[in-house]
Amino acid sequence: MPxxxxxxxxxxxxxxxxxxxxxxxxCFCVISSFQMQFxxxxxxxxxxxxxxxxxxxxxxxxxxxxxELVQTVLARKPKMCSFLEWRDLKIVYKxxxxxxxxxxxxDQDNELITLEIIHRYVELLDxxxxxxxxxxxxxxxxxxxxxxxxxxxxxxxxxxSKKNVLKAIEQAxxxxxxxxxxx
Numbered sequence: 001m002p003x004x005x006x007x008x009x010x011x012x013x014x015x016x017x018x019x020x021x022x023x024x025x026x027c028f029c030v031i032s033s034f035q036m037q038f039x040x041x042x043x044x045x046x047x048x049x050x051x052x053x054x055x056x057x058x059x060x061x062x063x064x065x066x067x068e069l070v071q072t073v074l075a076r077k078p079k080m081c082s083f084l085e086w087r088d089l090k091i092v093y094k095x096x097x098x099x100x101x102x103x104x105x106x107d108q109d110n111e112l113i114t115l116e117i118i119h120r121y122v123e124l125l126d127x128x129x130x131x132x133x134x135x136x137x138x139x140x141x142x143x144x145x146x147x148x149x150x151x152x153x154x155x156x157x158x159x160x161s162k163k164n165v166l167k168a169i170e171q172a173x174x175x176x177x178x179x180x181x182x183x
Contacts, residue, residue, distance in 0.1 A: 036114070036155035037089060037104040038065075039148070041137065044098050046070045049137045050144055054155030073100055083111045094118050098134050121151055124165055146172065 041050035048066060057065070072086065073093050084091045086104070092114040093102040101118045105111070124147050125132040129140070137144050150165045152158060159165050 035106065035109075036117070036152065037106070038155075039152075040066060040069065040100075040102045041144075042066075042070050042073075042100050042102070043134060044074070044100070046074055049099065049134065050141060050148075052145070052148055052152075069102060069104075073102055082115065090114075092118070094122075096122050099137065117152070117157060120160070120162070121148060124151060124162055127162060127166055128169060143169075 035054065037055050038051065038053045040048065042048050048070070051062070051066065053062060069086070069091065072084070073091070076084075078095075082093055085107075088107060089104045090107055090109065090111060091102060091104055092111050093100055094115060095101075101122065103114050103118060105114050122132070125136070125144060128143065128147060129136040147165065147169060150159065150168050159168075
């Protein structure tokens with residue numbers, strides 16, 4: 001089985017590299033403080049479906065950013081790169097069916113890891129809802145937020161295992177639905 005290790009920065013020691021390499025077949029070695037600024041989900045028509053902010057901003061500034069980014073991303077052609085520089089941030093976005101997943105990261109952060117985070121979130125949504133669509137997000141937005149919060153904490157990946165995230169969500173569903181204590 002091949003080993004796969006993703007690194008945010010190359011400022012790691014030989015010991016930390018070897019411990020990452022031999023600890024698990026697949027591991028994410030996050031060395032620096034990779035932090036997402038915000039995540040937006042919006043439709044092809046520009047309707048905002050979900051927003052998560054990891055930096056403190058006023059409501060007025062959030063609306064301005066959202067409006068500007070939605071217009072910018074929707075104006076781009078499908079064959080264009082999914083990364084763009086905007087203000088002092090990098091915007092990383094990906095379209096899945098009728099939804100755009102758009103994230104803002106610091107200028108020095110890795111765009112490919114951000115694309116992987118977006119894809120992992122979509123996989124989690126797809127696994128939970130079973131072939132997720134825009135209507136699932138609209139009518140079950142609290143579950144979409146809950147899944148995001150189980151996966152990302154403060155703009156950083158909290159749990160990379162889909163199995164562990166889905167287990168936590170199932171336990172929360174049991175607790176909510178049947179008021180059953182979770183072990």
